Amino acid sequence: MANTADIVIVGGGVHGASTAWHLAKRGAGKIILIEKEGIAAGASGWSSAIVRMHYTLESLTRVAMYGREMFGDWKNIVGVGESGFRQVGFLILFATAEVPHAREVIAMQQRLGINARMITPGEVGDIEPRLVRDDVTAGAWEPNSGHADGSTVANSFISAARDLGVDVRIGPEVLAMTSEGSRVTGVAMSDGVISAETVIVEAGFRTSDLLAEYGVDLPITPVRHAITVVERTPDFGGIHPIVSDRIAETYFRPEAGSLTLIGEHDPMKGPVDEDVEAVKPAELNEQVSQLERFAARFPGQDSASLVRGYTGVYDCSPDFMPAFGRVQALDGLFVGAGFSGHGFKLSPGVGKILSDLVIDGSTDLIDVQPFRVERFAEGDLLGAEDGYMNRSLA
Ligand SMILES: Cc1cc2nc3c(=O)[nH]c(=O)nc-3n(C[C@H](O)[C@H](O)[C@H](O)COP(=O)(O)OP(=O)(O)OC[C@H]3O[C@@H](n4cnc5c(N)ncnc54)[C@H](O)[C@@H]3O)c2cc1C
Numbered sequence: 001m002a003n004t005a006d007i008v009i010v011g012g013g014v015h016g017a018s019t020a021w022h023l024a025k026r027g028a029g030k031i032i033l034i035e036k037e038g039i040a041a042g043a044s045g046w047s048s049a050i051v052r053m054h055y056t057l058e059s060l061t062r063v064a065m066y067g068r069e070m071f072g073d074w075k076n077i078v079g080v081g082e083s084g085f086r087q088v089g090f091l092i093l094f095a096t097a098e099v100p101h102a103r104e105v106i107a108m109q110q111r112l113g114i115n116a117r118m119i120t121p122g123e124v125g126d127i128e129p130r131l132v133r134d135d136v137t138a139g140a141w142e143p144n145s146g147h148a149d150g151s152t153v154a155n156s157f158i159s160a161a162r163d164l165g166v167d168v169r170i171g172p173e174v175l176a177m178t179s180e181g182s183r184v185t186g187v188a189m190s191d192g193v194i195s196a197e198t199v200i201v202e203a204g205f206r207t208s209d210l211l212a213e214y215g216v217d218l219p220i221t222p223v224r225h226a227i228t229v230v231e232r233t234p235d236f237g238g239i240h241p242i243v244s245d246r247i248a249e250t251y252f253r254p255e256a257g258s259l260t261l262i263g264e265h266d267p268m269k270g271p272v273d274e275d276v277e278a279v280k281p282a283e284l285n286e287q288v289s290q291l292e293r294f295a296a297r298f299p300g301q302d303s304a305s306l307v308r309g310y311t312g313v314y315d316c317s318p319d320f321m322p323a324f325g326r327v328q329a330l331d332g333l334f335v336g337a338g339f340s341g342h343g344f345k346l347s348p349g350v351g352k353i354l355s356d357l358v359i360d361g362s363t364d365l366i367d368v369q370p371f372r373v374e375r376f377a378e379g380d381l382l383g384a385e386d387g388y389m390n391r392s393l394a
Contacts, residue, residue: 004195005032005167007358008187010174010210011202012037013044014150014344015336017157018351019200021078024164028359031166032194033158034187036173037277040154042204044344046312047150048227048253048263050242051345052090052142053114054105056383059366060321061112063349066365070348071148074156080163081156084149088254089241091127092140098246099138106140116142128240132297135247147242147253150344157351174203176213177333184332198358200334205276205315207337214329217377220338221316224273226282228262228290229255230304243297250293259307262290267316267341282309314341319381323373324350326357334358335373 007028009016012035020033035041051071055061070077071085094102102118109116117140124131124139158168172189177199179185186195201207205222212218236258243252249265264270273280287309295302317323317338324336334357336350343350349365356363370382 002030002167003192005030006196007031007198007200008194008196009033009200009202010187011035011204012039012154012158012168012170013042013202013204014040014047014154014157014347015202015339015350016200017154017161018347019202019336019354020161020166020168021157021164022351022355023358024161024166026355026359028355031161032196033161033166033168034172034174034189035168035170038170039158040151042276043312043315043339044150044154046227046310047344048251048261049084049148049150049153049344050090050251050253051085051148052145052242052244053109053116054090054092054140054142056101056105058108058112059370060346061109061114062366063346063353065112065114066349066352067345067347068145071153078156078160080160082152083156084152085146086148087144087146088239089127090142090145090244091124091241092244093124093131093136093247094138094140095135095247096137102138102140114142115144116140128243130237130240130298131243132299145242148344153344153347174210177210177330179214179330182331184330198332198334200336200354200358202336204337205274205313207315207335211327211335211373214327214333216327216329216373218323218335218338218373219318219376221268221272222274222276223268223270223314223316224280224311225264225270225314225341226286226290226309226311228282228287228309229307230260230262230291230294230301231307232258232260233300233303234258236298236301240298245293245297248293248296250290252294252297260294260304262294267314267320270311270314273313276313280311282311284309316340318376319383321382322346322350322371323376324353324371325368325373327373
């Protein structure tokens, strides 16, 4: 097995997989991707995979738009596998305090050409008549949004990347980067060494440890989130859109058949758990609480059946925004991590950005400087003054 490459990617979640495909598509040379557990074994495999474009930052909105286009036209753009995208629409319910912020976001989205609009509680009822709307001041509606599937996307990117010659190795763990002077020279793994001029670390929570050795401070808090799957009652009727209930801090996402996924908004809701590789069910009291919130919005659904409850880990950064781009501490080192529970939809765009940065030294998608990993050590956090932005809508 060859142990030299031009580029090594650490991590086989949606981000590593997307970056591998984007680089290979542009003919970036010999690429090896190392994944210690399995493709999409981390957060990507547990993701609710909601694809919306409601972001406070215009830059992340643009990244999300890139993803929406790719998920929705996977066959033509990637050409291998599928994304599992279903355009069910994304409906947000607001209480009064958030409405001014939401209006600003919608105005920015419309400027960018996104089909999104503020709506009255009455219009919320036109879109989803089964919803309780007494406490809703306003809504926002993105008809072209929906959800895809994390495992399907990661595996499809990997298959497409393999077809383009990427060497995907499942099993070895990257223990550290190797370096000479101020340059990265490759990675040391549990079963050997690979030399490479470029290393891209997209290893979720584990990214922090790999960077720490080079004095890079990427503080990630691993927060284990519960998801409850319920089967709606037979009289419920047809599918509902994705409902982002900002008032009850909960989201409801339709799953196949008559199932609904219920998850939490607050990225810090759940136990901190560094044992991120473990597979753990959701607690019964968490499932009951989530079902109660679903039934409070959709009357009659207190009789919905609990189907299963599972957990997945958010890699929360201090400002709940990701870090991606070049790492200044070591030439040739790049990072993409700290996605804080909303990174699925960003994975196509961040893969493009990282491939542009590696190949061209710059990207035309957005200004990446605000997302530099060094901002944490500098205390220059994104949107520190804006509470709305910091609370994930994922
Ligand atoms: C329950 C849940 C619901 C979510 N819902 C949404 C949503 O609706 N919409 C949205 O946009 N986002 C959502 N997210 C967030 C999204 O899923 C993540 O941001 C995204 O999957 C992160 O992908 P990743 O590739 O960075 O990380 P991961 O998927 O965690 O992949 C990192 C990989 O690196 C590997 N690795 C780690 N260390 C090493 C090492 N030393 N050597 C080799 N391999 C290593 C791991 O095994 C892992 O497979 C959700 C997340 C969870 C948990």
